[in-house]
Amino acid sequence: MPCPHCDAEIERELAASAAPTCPHCERALAPVEVAGFWRQALAGLVDLAFLALTAGPIAWGLHRLVDPLPLAPGARGLDLALSLFATDFSALLLRAGPVLVLASAYFMISVAWAGRTLGQRLLSIHVIDRHGRAPSVPIVGLRTLTQLVGTLAAALGPLWVAFDSERRAVHDLVAGTYVVRST
Numbered sequence: 001m002p003c004p005h006c007d008a009e010i011e012r013e014l015a016a017s018a019a020p021t022c023p024h025c026e027r028a029l030a031p032v033e034v035a036g037f038w039r040q041a042l043a044g045l046v047d048l049a050f051l052a053l054t055a056g057p058i059a060w061g062l063h064r065l066v067d068p069l070p071l072a073p074g075a076r077g078l079d080l081a082l083s084l085f086a087t088d089f090s091a092l093l094l095r096a097g098p099v100l101v102l103a104s105a106y107f108m109i110s111v112a113w114a115g116r117t118l119g120q121r122l123l124s125i126h127v128i129d130r131h132g133r134a135p136s137v138p139i140v141g142l143r144t145l146t147q148l149v150g151t152l153a154a155a156l157g158p159l160w161v162a163f164d165s166e167r168r169a170v171h172d173l174v175a176g177t178y179v180v181r182s183t
Contacts, residue, residue, distance in 0.1 A: 003022040003027075003029070004130050005022060006022060006025035008023075008024035030132050032128070032178070033180060034166060034168075034178060034181075035125040035180055037161045039123050039125060039181075040158075040161050040167070041161075042119070043117065043119035043120045043125060044119060046118060046122055047106075047107075051099075055099050058102060059098035059099040062098045063095065063098070066094070071083065071095065072084070072087070104144055104145075107147060107148075112137050115127055115135075125181055126179070127143075127177050130176050130177075130178070139177065140175075142175045143171045146170060146175065147169070150169065150170045150171055157171055
């Protein structure tokens with residue numbers, strides 16, 4: 001883990017000391033507690049429910065307005081799921097596009113404006129950069145884009161929190177951000 005002041009690598013055990021300071025630049029280190037997997041996962045589920053209640057109906061209304069052809073007419077269950085693999089990508093994008101845009105806007109605006117989403121607020125966690133401050137708008141944009149791609153890739157991006165020693169998802173690793181517990 002790098003020092004937020006001089007970028008030197010510091011040992012994780014240093015955080016357990018009473019007044020942690022960087023051994024290289026001798027500046028004080030602010031103690032933070034990284035949010036765990038289950039807390040982040042529950043915040044994600046709250047955000048997913050919020051998006052289902054808000055972005056879902058808007059996307060459904062747009063879908064009804066445009067009235068595209070059915071993806072797999074007459075297919076149900078497993079046949080419908082398997083037919084999605086044979087469907088043209090542009091047709092899938094036409095269906096999923098509004099939801100993806102609305103979800104991206106939700107994550108980007110809420111993290112850039114308040115440092116956290118509704119789910120993160122309810123679970124007392126927020127997003128910081130490596131210096132302990134709220135991330136800048138370009139960093140939030142990069143984080144949101146990577147979060148969207150990582151979630152579409154079988155949710156492997158957010159699930160990486162369970163395997164990372166610093167409890168960071170792929171989008172946090174790419175953007176250089178951390179999800180920490182609020183004080």
